[in-house]
Amino acid sequence: MSDPDVQSTxxxxxxxxxxxxxxxxxxxxxxxxxxxxxxxxRACVAYENANQQRVQILRRLEDRASEIRAQDD
Incomplete structure (x- = not known):
């Protein structure tokens, strides 16, 4: 039987x-x-660049990157 914690993750x-x-x-x-x-x-940016290339989505991802960097400081 598999570990339920692994499945939920x-x-x-x-x-x-x-x-x-x-x-x-x-x-x-x-x-x-x-x-x-x-x-x-980065995986999401790569996916968006390879598929849709929607500027609005890429800007949202850029904003999220800034937020993540600020949390890491």
Whole structure:
């Protein structure tokens, strides 16, 4: 039997596609706000650059990067 803690962690991790592709902009914003580390943020930027290249989304990701950096200081 698998460890339930591992399963719950896996379920809470969203891929860049899951964070950035919903049609509802509120869900996209929620996906960006819930990014807590630079690795995930970079993956989302890379995904957006490779797919949609939406300036508004890239700006939101840039703002989130600034927030994460400020928390790390």
């Amino acid at each position: 896996d379920r809470s991790e969203l891929s860049p596609e899951q964070r950035l592709e919903p049609q509802n902009t509120r869900l996209i914003n929620a996906g960006i706000v819930t990014i807590h580390d630079m690795e995930t943020l």
